[in-house]
Amino acid sequence: MQPAPIVARRAAIYARYSTDMQKERSIDDQVALCEQYAVRNGFNPVQTYFDRAQTSASLIGRDGIMRLLSDAKDGPFDIVIVEGLDRLSRDQEDLAGIYKRLSFFGVEIIAVHEGVADAMQIGFRGLMGSMFLADLKHKVRRGMAGVVNDGRSAGGIAYGYDPVPGKPGERTINEREAGGVRRIFDMYLGGFTPRDI
Numbered sequence: 001m002q003p004a005p006i007v008a009r010r011a012a013i014y015a016r017y018s019t020d021m022q023k024e025r026s027i028d029d030q031v032a033l034c035e036q037y038a039v040r041n042g043f044n045p046v047q048t049y050f051d052r053a054q055t056s057a058s059l060i061g062r063d064g065i066m067r068l069l070s071d072a073k074d075g076p077f078d079i080v081i082v083e084g085l086d087r088l089s090r091d092q093e094d095l096a097g098i099y100k101r102l103s104f105f106g107v108e109i110i111a112v113h114e115g116v117a118d119a120m121q122i123g124f125r126g127l128m129g130s131m132f133l134a135d136l137k138h139k140v141r142r143g144m145a146g147v148v149n150d151g152r153s154a155g156g157i158a159y160g161y162d163p164v165p166g167k168p169g170e171r172t173i174n175e176r177e178a179g180g181v182r183r184i185f186d187m188y189l190g191g192f193t194p195r196d197i
Contacts, residue, residue, distance in 0.1 A: 008044035012077040012107075014068055016051040016087045027052060034081040037112045046077055056090035057133050065089075069098065072105045079108045085117060090129030095122055 015030035027050045038045045051064040059065060065088065068080065080102060082088055088109070089095040099122045102109060109117040114125075144154035152169030153161075160181040164170040187197050 008042055009079055010046045010077040011038045011043040012047045012049060012068060012071070012080045013038070013045055014049045014065065014080055014082050014087060016054055016056065016062070016064070018053070018055055030083045030087065033083055033112055037110075038081055043079060043081070045081075047071070056086055056088075056129065058091065059089070059094050065098070069101055072102055072107050075105070077107065079110055081110050081112065083112050085109070085111050085114060085122070085125040086129055086132075089126075090133050092123075092126035092130045095126040095129065 011034075013031055013034040015027045015034070017026040017030075031048055031050070035045050037043075049064040049068040051062045054062045054064075071077075072080075085095065088098050099109060099117060099119070111117060114121065117125075148154050150169070153171050154169065157163060158171075160174055160177045161171040162174045164172055184197055188194070
């Protein structure tokens with residue numbers, strides 16, 4: 001009697017990058033790294049999930065991770081491979097929730113740079129991710145305050161203004177749109193409520 005053939009564990013791959021200021025190529029690079037890891041370790045990649053330009057601070061709007069979690073209950077894969085646990089989430093609660101759900105369905109998480117995830121690693125990475133997000137928030141606010149102090153715009157393009165090419169944060173008046181802005185202010189000064197305007 002011949003021994004039963006060894007069946008490679010089925011792997012899902014998940015990739016994510018944070019903002020639309022990052023390169024689309026990031027997803028392809030993460031997927032390629034995870035596929036190489038899978039092949040080297042005898043796993044069979046069967047499905048790829050990804051979220052483009054989505055923050056790690058929340059699961060809201062992240063269709064890729066939500067599909068992965070939904071599919072996991074049907075058992076099409078045994079493991080999820082990610083470049084790092086921060087690709088799944090940097091929020092403590094969300095990372096723990098993802099780990100708990102996947103564990104319930106018998107699915108392991110493997111991070112290429114960190115190995116097989118366990119409860120301690122999830123807790124530690126969740127804490128570190130939350131601390132990173134809090135620190136990043138402070139740095140972004142500090143940077144935005146500096147931009148405003150320089151007399152530049154720290155936000156997106158506002159109606160009535162155009163960006164000055166080659167001068168980040170500088171704006172010039174868009175005369176065509178400025179007429180509408182002036183009309184709104186004139187109406188407000190004339191006694192119209194914002195709802196009326």
